Amino acid sequence: MCNASPLQNTILSSINSYSITDLENFLKLHNFELSCFLKFDIQPEKLNSIDIELIKKHVSQENISQEKLKERGMTQAKLDEIFGPVGVTCPQCQKKFATEDEFNAFKQYCTICNDVPPPTQPPPPSSNYDLIINNDPLASAKEIRKWLSKGEITKEGLISACGLSPQLAERLAGFYSGEMKEQDVSNLPPLKSDRTDFYFLGMPAAGKSCLVASLLSYWEHIGIYNPDVSNPRSLEYTSVLLEPFDLGYLPDRTDSGFIDYINGELQVRIKGSGIWGKGETTRHIPVNIIDMAGEAWRLAAENGTGLPQHRKYLDNENEKAILIVIDCSDPESTKKQCRNIVRVFNYFTEWGIWENTASVAVVITKADMLTDSPDYHALKVAAENFYNSPSCINLKNRIDELSRKHRFELSVIPYSIGACRFGQILLNASFETNRLMGESTKNLTDWILENTGGNNGGGFGGIFSN
Ligand SMILES: Nc1nc2c(ncn2[C@@H]2O[C@H](COP(=O)(O)OP(=O)(O)O)[C@@H](O)[C@H]2O)c(=O)[nH]1
Ligand SMILES: [Mg+2]
Secondary structure (H helix, E strand, O other): OOOOOHHHHHHHOOHHHOOHHHHHHHHHHOOOOHHHHHHOOOOHHHHHHOOHHHHHHHHHHHOOOHHHHHHOOOOHHHHHHHHOOOOEEOOOOOOEEOOHHHHHHHHHHOOHHHHOOOOOOOOOOOHHHHHHHOOOOOOOHHHHHHHHHOOOOOHHHHHHOOOOOHHHHHHHHOOOOOOOOOOOHHHOOOOOOOOEEEEEEEOOOOOHHHHHHHHHHHHHHOOOEEEOOOOHHHHHHHHHHHHHHHOOEOOOOOOOOOEEEEEEEEEEEEEOOOHHHOOEEEEEEEEEEEEEOHHHHHHHHHHOOOOHHHHHHHOOOOEEEEEEEEEOOOHHHHHHHHHHHHHHHHHHHHHOOHHHEEEEEEEEEOHHHHOOOOOHHHHHHHHHHHHOOHHHHHHHHHHHHHHHHHOOEEEEEEOOOOOEEOOOEEOOOOOOOOHHHHHHHHHHHHHHHHOOOOOOOOOOOOEOOO
């Protein structure tokens, strides 16, 4: 029986978007009932990952039956751990019984066991399953997909041996990600003029491509994105990012030296902007999005080798908004990321880029890894603490200094697309139910609109998002 409060009901309706730690905290600290998790269709994979002692406590407090848990996909091994192993297993249907007598009574009356063939055998043991269970980096979505197509593992095995939900097993079987061939910078279409250049600058695997993909996807979702069809490379790259992203498949790692360019227009309707403050007008905001693989910058920063081609490519008079992407998920890499980015700042100084820079955002990516809370405010606090920590202080002071000298707007923005698994699977690809991704994309879009086209601080408060 689930007796959820209205607030709990709201949370429960998107239960599968929460991390295991959140779910455990709901049970431990916030008086949720396990029965409510079952009622709101918690995914088997999540149910099976919750701390077994916590489950045991709730099973006994709420008097939850073995059948109910089984129905929601709890594995037999876990059920045995909770309810104690049962004495007799029917060799035909594998049903378990506490005593020989119970089994005999069942046998007498059960027609199923007499009619159906013996259940299929569990999949053969495969060390690949162990890699998957242990979240080993070798078990990437791409590898798992390969193992499945070679028959080394099966979808059924992913469910029964690894405890994944049928949906996740299905998504792994259908996994794909697009790939763009590396293009020499000199072969890219020239950056269009008379628009704002958005530089996404960060080290390898910082989350730039996921950031661009989620942002474009959000712009489509709220209906403000109009692609520019005059640049085929931009259209191809947009499709490569967006089509898999719609299904929760994340972009491939980009090659070293990679730089790519998407251009389009944001079309934003503004309320009360017509004559006498009535009606609405549409504001057209053309943008260049420049996704720069961190590898090229890393090499430049570490070896001091220049980037003459990049310099030539980026050399224009467009107003610039620079998004410095810092991955906060790995404390060991923070200092190195910051050190390299500070060096890149000095290339920008040499190339005169700050003179055209109107705004800079330090985007703290993968911020879901800093906190267990699904609340964007908690994410913000955690990201600010991270940015103010000694690991980032040198970068922070340098950028503050540049902002004073070149008078650009400076913001710190936490960002997360939510929990990911097997490297390239985004667990929840919905902007409505994945609150962290929904809030992150909205916040960054607001920042972009406020800092584009010489409209600093102008505000676009009345955007329609139908
Ligand atoms: N937990 C979590 N992981 C993320 C997030 N964004 C990206 N990732 C992970 O980081 C990996 C690298 O991201 P990617 O965008 O390819 O990095 P890039 O090299 O900077 O373009 C992805 O494949 C995801 O596994 C996030 O918001 N949260
Ligand atoms: Mg990338």
